[in-house]
Structures are given as structure tokens and as C-alpha cells.
Amino acid sequence: MSLVLTHIKQLVLAEKEPRPRVAGEEMGTLPVLNDAYLWLEDGRIKAFGAMKDLPSTEGVEVMDVSGRLVLPSYVDSHTHLIFPAWREGEFVDKIKGLSYAEIAAKGGGILNSARALAETSVEELVERALPRLWEVIGFGTGGIEIKSGYGLSVEGELKMLRAIRKLKEYSPIPIKATFLGAHALPKEYTGQRRKYIDLILKEMLPQIAEEGLADYCDVFCEEGFFTEAETVEICEAGINAGLKAKIHANQLNRSGGVQAGVKVGAVSVDHLETMGPEEIRALQKAQTIATLLPGCSLFLRMQYPPARDLIRAGIPVALATDYNPGSAPAGKMSLVMSLACIQMRMTPEEALWAATLNGAAALEWQNELGTIAVGKRANVFVTKEIPSYAHIPYAFGSDAIETVILNGEVWQVPT
Numbered sequence: 562m563s564l565v566l567t568h569i570k571q572l573v574l575a576e577k578e579p580r581p582r583v584a585g586e587e588m589g590t591l592p593v594l595n596d597a598y599l600w601l602e603d604g605r606i607k608a609f610g611a612m613k614d615l616p617s618t619e620g621v622e623v624m625d626v627s628g629r630l631v632l633p634s635y636v637d638s639h640t641h642l643i644f645p646a647w648r649e650g651e652f653v654d655k656i657k658g659l660s661y662a663e664i665a666a667k668g669g670g671i672l673n674s675a676r677a678l679a680e681t682s683v684e685e686l687v688e689r690a691l692p693r694l695w696e697v698i699g700f701g702t703g704g705i706e707i708k709s710g711y712g713l714s715v716e717g718e719l720k721m722l723r724a725i726r727k728l729k730e731y732s733p734i735p736i737k738a739t740f741l742g743a744h745a746l747p748k749e750y751t752g753q754r755r756k757y758i759d760l761i762l763k764e765m766l767p768q769i770a771e772e773g774l775a776d777y778c779d780v781f782c783e784e785g786f787f788t789e790a791e792t793v794e795i796c797e798a799g800i801n802a803g804l805k806a807k808i809h810a811n812q813l814n815r816s817g818g819v820q821a822g823v824k825v826g827a828v829s830v831d832h833l834e835t836m837g838p839e840e841i842r843a844l845q846k847a848q849t850i851a852t853l854l855p856g857c858s859l860f861l862r863m864q865y866p867p868a869r870d871l872i873r874a875g876i877p878v879a880l881a882t883d884y885n886p887g888s889a890p891a892g893k894m895s896l897v898m899s900l901a902c903i904q905m906r907m908t909p910e911e912a913l914w915a916a917t918l919n920g921a922a923a924l925e926w927q928n929e930l931g932t933i934a935v936g937k938r939a940n941v942f943v944t945k946e947i948p949s950y951a952h953i954p955y956a957f958g959s960d961a962i963e964t965v966i967l968n969g970e971v972w973q974v975p976t
């Protein structure tokens with residue numbers, strides 16, 4: 562089955578020679594083809610080029626997209642899309658001035674989600690996550706990562722990962738699963754950190770590996786959560802179980818999360834709001850992607866990560882939503898790009914690379930998603946009639962997308 566998009570005003574991020582990721586100055590330029598066509602066949606990108614070189618389309622479905630741009634789907638490499646319930650009560654508490662500690666004392670925070678999760682079945686988790694998945698696909702996301710981390714017990718973590726596996730059966734976009742048992746210390750383990758870490762190492766990880774439930778192992782490396790040494794220990798155990806590392810690093814403090822990530826060869830270190838020269842130097846020597854989550858800074862009214870310093874240092878930067886009920890209840894990648902441009906001074910070109918190819922690289926999907934390249938999965942979107950790609954992060958309240966195409970076919974929300 563073929564679908565050919567013709568008269569594309571700008572085919573953005575189209576690469577003849579695909580790169581695995583981009584970093585530094587390279588992020589400043591986007592490959593763009595004007596007045597182009599894009600040929601999709603059997604779920605893959607078959608060809609693209611200038612309209613004047615379009616081969617015969619006889620017998621093939623053609624969609625004239627005059628005046629519109631075509632881009633590869635976004636890749637959202639950091640989300641907590643599976644959760645039992647929203648937490649807008651805490652949002653209101655925060656507006657009224659309650660501190661994080663006061664909200665936690667009222668039963669809020671990650672432990673709030675953990676409590677609700679215990680009372681929610683796999684089927685209910687999937688049922689509640691599906692509308693969120695349809696929503697983010699409509700926003701242009703064509704590949705996504707989802708974490709566990711609200712279970713905080715053997716049963717709860719397995720339940721979340723099984724819900725992610727079930728969600729894959731319904732999803733037209735690929736999903737990677739990350740085990741985040743080390744998200745917080747459960748209340749019942751207060752004063753018994755070692756016991757909970759042993760539970761992760763000796764009970765959760767072996768079972769997850771046996772059932773093939775996760776692709777990555779993540780740790781929330783932060784003061785009051787897990788230390789640098791504990792992060793290394795948990796990640797190494799994950800690696801032994803076949804799960805590469807991804808780390809929640811340096812959100813609130815210079816926690817050693819970046820150094821831990823570099824030490825264990827993490828695919829990505831995520832957050833990075835609190836960085837110093839040592840952390841940047843460590844990343845310069847590594848293959849690790851720096852994933853920034855500015856939606857979280859907006860929502861928590863906290864500092865933004867130093868994107869310019871990272872790009873200047875030649876580190877590949879990715880952008881993701883961190884979609885979750887506590888600190889970033891939004892899964893819209895274009896909004897994340899707007900924040901990256903407005904608050905972190907990334908250019909639209911840098912933001913687009915970060916939201917596509919570098920996000921794909923943060924999930925080891927660089928050969929599958931992230932740019933328009935022959936052989937990659939045919940997940941793309943067609944914009945409305947907009948003047949240029951810079952309009953997408955610029956018009957931060959608008960939705961630039963007109964048509965979502967997944968696996969080579971026009972997608973519509975299932976009814």
C-alpha cells in the first residue's frame with residue numbers, strides 16, 4: 562500500500578544520509594526541501610525529493626498538501642503516561658502556598674499515586690491511559706517511552722509494566738518501557754533503605770527480566786530519594802538483567818546523577834536543571850544523551866536546564882514532556898519546544914532536532930524514527946497552512962497539525 566504526499570511546501574528534517582544523532586553547532590541547521598514529494602509504502606518511507614523529480618503516481622493514492630509542511634513525528638523519550646489518577650488537588654494546594662513537604666504530609670506526591678495504584682487494576686490503568694495516548698498522538702508524537710514507578714512494590718511495579726505491555730497491543734506507535742522501581746522510598750520502608758533496594762535487585766529486576774517487561778532501568782537520583790552510589794548499584798543490576806540505564810538526574814540538586822549515568826553508560830540522563838562544569842565535562846566524554854524536560858520547570862516554577870551550555874559543549878540534547886500527574890500534566894511536544902525556545906533560548910532548529918532525532922536516539926530508535934529518511938517508519942505529520950517551521954514553537958497556543966500519518970496511513974482517533 563502506497564501514499565504519496567505531493568506539493569509539500571517544506572519537507573522538514575529530510576536526510577539523504579541519516580545521522581544517528583546531532584550535537585553542538587550541527588543542531589543549528591535543519592535539512593529542508595522546498596516544493597517536495599514524500600512517498601510512503603508498506604508503512605515505511607520509500608522515497609522523497611523535489612516535485613520536478615516525482616515518478617509516475619499512476620494507481621497510487623496521492624494527497625496534495627500544497628501550502629503545508631511535512632515533518633517526522635516527534636519522539637517523546639520520557640513520560641509517565643500510565644498513572645492511576647490526576648492530582649489537581651495538589652495543584653490547587655501549591656497555588657495556595659503549601660510547600661512540597663506540607664503536600665507530602667497530606668499524603669501527596671509520588672506516594673499519593675502509589676497508594677492509588679495499589680487499588681487500580683491493569684485493565685483500569687490501560688483504560689485510563691488510552692485517551693492520553695490518543696491525545697499525544699494527535700499532538701504529533703509518533704514514538705514514546707513510558708515508565709513504571711508508581712507501584713513501589715513487586716506487585717505494583719509488575720502491574721504497571723504489564724499495563725504498558727497491554728497498551729502496546731492497542732497502540733499504532735511504538736512504545737518502550739522503563740522500569741522505575743527506584744522512584745521513591747515507599748513509606749513502609751522508612752529507615753530501611755537497604756531492604757527496599759534489595760527488593761528491587763533481588764525480586765523486581767529478575768522477574769521483569771524473565772517476563773521481558775522493560776527495555777530500560779531508571780533511578781530517581783536526588784537528595785532524599787536515591788544516592789549516586791545507590792543509583793550506580795541499581796543501574797548495574799539492571800544492565801546485568803539486560804536493561805540499559807536511563808536516569809532522573811540533577812533535577813533539584815547536583816545529586817551525582819549525571820556522573821552515575823556516565824559511569825554506567827546510560828542511554829540518557831534526564832532533567833539536568835541543576836548543572837555545574839563537572840557535570841558538563843563528564844557528559845562531553847560520554848555517549849549519553851542529555852534529555853531536558855522544560856514542562857516540569859514551568860509547572861513547578863523552577864529553574865530551566867542550561868540548554869545553551871550543553872549545546873555549546875557539543876552534547877546531544879533531546880526534549881521530552883515528562884508527562885505525569887504530579888509535575889508535568891501535559892504531553893504536548895510542541896509546547897515543550899516553545900518552552901525550550903522561550904525559556905532556554907534554543908533556536909527552533911535546535912528544538913526540532915531535540916524533539917525528533919535526538920529523542921529517537923534517547924530510545925535507540927535512530928534508525929527507525931526521528932527524521933524523514935528512506936527505510937524509516939512512515940510516521941509523519943502534515944501541518945496546517947503555516948508560514949514556516951519556526952511558527953510551530955512560536956505560536957505556542959496553537960496546534961499546527963492538520964493530519965497525522967502513522968505507518969504510512971492517515972490516523973484518526975479510534976471511536
Ligand SMILES: [Zn+2]
Nearest residue numbers: 639641809883
Ligand atoms: Zn520523569
